[in-house]
Amino acid sequence: MSATFRGVLLSSALVAAAMAAGPLSAAPGSLPEDHRTLAKSTSYDGVAAFLESVDGKGPVTVSVEGKTAQGRSVFLVHASHGGNPPFRILFYAQQHGDEVSGKDALLYLVRDIVRDPALLPKDVDLWVMPMMNPDGAEAGTRKNSAGADLNRDHVTLFQPETEALHRVARRVKPHLAVDAHEFGRDSEEWTKKGWEKWPDITMDGLNNPHFDPERIAAARKRVDEAAGAEEKAGHRFLRYWVGGAPPDDEQRHSAPDTDGGLNGVGAYGGLSFIIEAAVRHHAKNPSADLGNRVDAYLVLFRRFVAGAGHRAGDLAVVERARKLPLPAFLPSDALWVNPGGTVTEFPVVEAATGTVRKVPTANLMTEVAVKRTVATPLGYSVVPEAAREIAALLNRHGLSFETLAAPRTVTAERCTLLRVEEEFDDVYSRYGGRTIVTRGNAKPVELPAGSLWVPLEGEGALRAAILLEPTAMYGLWQYPRLRALVAWDGTIPVLRVVGTSR
Numbered sequence: 086m087s088a089t090f091r092g093v094l095l096s097s098a099l100v101a102a103a104m105a106a107g108p109l110s111a112a113p114g115s116l117p118e119d120h121r122t123l124a125k126s127t128s129y130d131g132v133a134a135f136l137e138s139v140d141g142k143g144p145v146t147v148s149v150e151g152k153t154a155q156g157r158s159v160f161l162v163h164a165s166h167g168g169n170p171p172f173r174i175l176f177y178a179q180q181h182g183d184e185v186s187g188k189d190a191l192l193y194l195v196r197d198i199v200r201d202p203a204l205l206p207k208d209v210d211l212w213v214m215p216m217m218n219p220d221g222a223e224a225g226t227r228k229n230s231a232g233a234d235l236n237r238d239h240v241t242l243f244q245p246e247t248e249a250l251h252r253v254a255r256r257v258k259p260h261l262a263v264d265a266h267e268f269g270r271d272s273e274e275w276t277k278k279g280w281e282k283w284p285d286i287t288m289d290g291l292n293n294p295h296f297d298p299e300r301i302a303a304a305r306k307r308v309d310e311a312a313g314a315e316e317k318a319g320h321r322f323l324r325y326w327v328g329g330a331p332p333d334d335e336q337r338h339s340a341p342d343t344d345g346g347l348n349g350v351g352a353y354g355g356l357s358f359i360i361e362a363a364v365r366h367h368a369k370n371p372s373a374d375l376g377n378r379v380d381a382y383l384v385l386f387r388r389f390v391a392g393a394g395h396r397a398g399d400l401a402v403v404e405r406a407r408k409l410p411l412p413a414f415l416p417s418d419a420l421w422v423n424p425g426g427t428v429t430e431f432p433v434v435e436a437a438t439g440t441v442r443k444v445p446t447a448n449l450m451t452e453v454a455v456k457r458t459v460a461t462p463l464g465y466s467v468v469p470e471a472a473r474e475i476a477a478l479l480n481r482h483g484l485s486f487e488t489l490a491a492p493r494t495v496t497a498e499r500c501t502l503l504r505v506e507e508e509f510d511d512v513y514s515r516y517g518g519r520t521i522v523t524r525g526n527a528k529p530v531e532l533p534a535g536s537l538w539v540p541l542e543g544e545g546a547l548r549a550a551i552l553l554e555p556t557a558m559y560g561l562w563q564y565p566r567l568r569a570l571v572a573w574d575g576t577i578p579v580l581r582v583v584g585t586s587r
């Protein structure tokens with residue numbers, strides 16, 4: 086691993102360039118001693134040089150898991166005392182290239198473990214991908230160099246960065262995963278009201294309605310406990326939310342879809358989290374509080390590594406979840422709601438005075454409601470015309486399937502795509518890309534040779550169902566490249582197989 090890392094990455098020219106960067110820059114590979122004094126986020130070259138400097142030290146090894154379109158490395162750090170530690174953690178940061186502090190915090194976490202290996206418990210196998218989007222990081226953009234938002238790519242895995250992350254997730258099967266982001270605390274809607282967002286850092290747990298309630302509840306408990314831990318360290322914490330300003334605009338917790346890391350990686354069965362630190366984008370120097378953001382991040386990362394009294398419980402919840410049979414019904418439509426119109430006192434900061442105010446609002450959506458379900462089929466078949474593209478998709482997800490060598494008769498339902506709604510839906514606050522699908526009656530169908538057969542069984546069954554279910558409102562047909570596989574009359578190339586004859 087280390088050999089690959091050095092071979093691929095570090096030419097002496099690169100190190101020389103980093104060293105020549107200027108009199109104020111630290112030596113390559115070194116971070117300011119105290120993370121709270123960090124004045125500038127670590128660049129790609131800085132990350133590369135730092136990882137080179139810690140590779141092979143103490144319990145830490147570094148490898149390259151993937152390459153970006155512009156040829157940069159997606160690094161993977163492994164820290165373990167050996168002997169197959171039972172609890173596996175995966176931290177990944179900077180899918181959005183311009184959201185930096187989670188990456189810097191992870192570098193400090195690794196540095197501290199190298200210096201004091203006792204910070205890594207013996208029962209923890211730690212995996213860290215500190216810089217998921219190095220091309221975007223270098224360009225200062227949210228998206229990668231292909232113009233893709235990596236945190237909307239966890240269904241299609243079209244991008245090499247997300248594909249690399251999912252390869253790691255499948256190999257590691259983390260019991261706990263964290264996706265690190267940032268949000269603007271001085272967004273336009275808020276500053277128009279003279280407000281700034283209150284929290285320094287936010288976190289939420291996985292919430293896709295396909296997932297078992299016990300696992301969702303265990304993650305939620307960790308979210309609720311984070312407030313006290315952050316408060317003790319002098320940081321303001323709220324459960325993650327997005328949306329406009331209270332009380333008129335809707336706000337909701339994190340998206341339940343699987344095209345983001347939170348639920349996309351959560352689909353491998355562990356507890357999964359998203360953390361976002363708050364940035365003042367319009368401040369004279371947005372990096373002025375970088376050290377503070379890194380500090381707030383480290384509070385949560387260190388707690389997850391140390392276990393905070395949850396290790397045995399989390400391990401048991403995840404091991405149970407991974408053995409659960411498929412549910413009888415699959416949710417095909419879900420949305421955030423506020424049952425009973427609960428009023429929340431939402432904290433805001435008066436920008437001019439710094440005074441904290443509580444704004445009562447009933448527009449904070451508190452629960453994910455399932456609006457429609459469909460009976461879980463035995464499996465899915467894919468027509469030969471779409472087999473190549475869907476087989477590639479299944480391969481990127483590491484899901485097994487069979488290509489039929491001879492025709493096979495099954496009982497199946499054909500579905501039809503009526504339309505795709507691309508615009509934001511103001512009434513229900515739903516984003517575009519909604520696929521409106523009708524489901525045909527079950528009848529005998531002869532699957533021609535060359536069809537794919539994807540049975541819903543074994544370890545990947547739930548992930549296959551989430552990926553392929555043709556009636557899902559935010560299913561595969563929202564992506565133009567996959568929508569091109571739908572026939573001219575709307576016939577969807579994935580059939581729901583509900584009976585196998587013979």
Ligand SMILES: [Zn+2]
Pocket residue numbers: 181184236266267
């Ligand atoms: Zn983000």
